[in-house]
Amino acid sequence: MHKKSMGHFLCPVCGREYDSDEIIWKCTCGNFLDLIYHPEFKRRKIEQREKTLWRYFEALPVSEKSSTVSFKEGFTPILRSNLFGRDLFLKLEFLFPTGSFKDRGSSVMISKIKELRVKEIVEDSSGNAGASISAYSAKAKIKCHIFVPEGAPEPKLSQIQFYGAEIHRIRGSRDKIAEEARKFAKKLYYASHSWNPFFLHGTKTFAYEVCEQLGWRAPEAIIFPLGNGTLLLGSYIGFDELREIGIIEEIPRLIGVQSSACNPLFRAFHENLEKLPEIEVRKTIADGISVAKPVRWKQILKAVKETGGEIISVDEEEILEALKELGRNGLYVEPTSAVALAGLRKIEDREELLIPLTGSGLKLGERMKEFL
Ligand SMILES: [Zn+2]
Structure with missing residues (x-):
């Protein structure tokens, strides 16, 4: 049997390479590592499989099927919706076993x-x-x-x-x-x-699913809540691989939305900064994206710029309004998930948009009462 290639680690700072089977989590220079990986797969083979994210096994850096740790997660539904008067797609990422993407x-x-x-x-x-x-x-x-x-x-x-x-x-x-x-x-x-x-090579399955569920094509733009950028960066990797394989021609515009209480990426993007700005973090209801120094910030800015995307900042009132709009439409998510919808209102283009709803409102228990 043809053995899957597992790719290799590359340090984006000093360029050192490592075997991806080495048990390491950082470069000798101290930086994090990237996984350089080129999947090969056939669409037809995948389409016959069970509807979990593991249907993309050939695209995932795990050698043996027996290694998989799975609750049969993934393939979350995509809904057509109309929110704040805009038609859009929603991907229900809060339906995962632990309540988040x-x-x-x-x-x-x-x-x-x-x-x-x-x-x-x-x-x-x-x-x-x-x-x-x-x-x-x-x-x-x-x-x-x-x-x-x-x-x-x-x-x-x-x-x-x-x-x-x-x-x-x-x-x-x-x-x-x-x-x-x-x-x-x-x-x-x-x-x-x-x-x-390896975490990003898991979140990249978001791109694979979006693409397959829309009939093996990509939407024009995707709006993400943006903190550490794990879903945005994973999507970038996924769409890039799909482009390399020849399934799509272009990566969608990747748009990140930050809370104005903590928006270092928004500032770095709009002020064209070479360094992340020192910011004073204020309290925000979007606590899941309150990250002052996202470690992969350079990669996030690169992915956004390269895809013609943008970074938007929204204030607490706007997040709250979006959270309520979702509730009125039967969608109970945590405030961090509402940030992307709040950002949607600041986008003029009438392009085809998709928003992931990343985490369940049930996870906050009684604290959701404060937002009523
Ligand atoms: Zn290094």
Whole structure:
């Protein structure tokens, strides 16, 4: 049988390369790594398979089918909708097993980690990624440590604890927590949703699904809530691969929306900055994208620019209005997910748009009352 190529790691800063079967999570220069991977697959073969994200097995960097850690997730529905008077597509990413799109990344990353025989991992997250990685670690019987900010929403912390992960509460900014997690990971494996390239090769399945569900074509533009950029970057990788294979001709315009309470990427994009600006983070109801220093910021800006996309900033009132508009249409999502819809109102072009609804409102429990 033809053995799948697993690609290789490349450091985007110093250019060093590594075998992708090495158990490493950073370059010797200290930077995160990318996975250079070129999938090969036949559409017809895929179309006959079960409707989960694992139907794209040939496009995923896992060698053996027996390594997959899966709850049969993915292939989330796409709805045609009309919100704020605009026709658009919605992809219901909150219907994943743990309630957010992060399961795409976790399923693929934890499968790879299982294949590499890693037994203990570390992650830092404000909630959704932590819950997701904990669930898949539980299924794979991998010991999992989650570093969380002190004020992280309680329902999400309970979810993480139910999956049996160990919680480490850290005081300070998100960046400080990430730093603590990396220190802790010195002797362990850092399974971070923002650092680990296998996670992005999971979120890229979003692009594959969108494309297949629309009849093997891409929409003109996609609007994402933007913090660490895990879904936007994964989509970029996915659409780029689909273009390389020859299934689509062009990558959609990738549009990111940030909360004005924390919008370093918005500023870097519009002010053409060479460095991320130092910003003072204010409190926002979109806590899932409150990231002052997204580690892959250069890649995010590149993906947005290259696809003719843009970065938009919205304020709390606008996010709240979008959240209510979704509710009025029977869609119960967390405020972070409403950010993309809030951004839609600032787009003039009458292009064909798709918005992922990334996380369930059920995850915030009683806290949703505050937004009524
Ligand atoms: Zn390097």
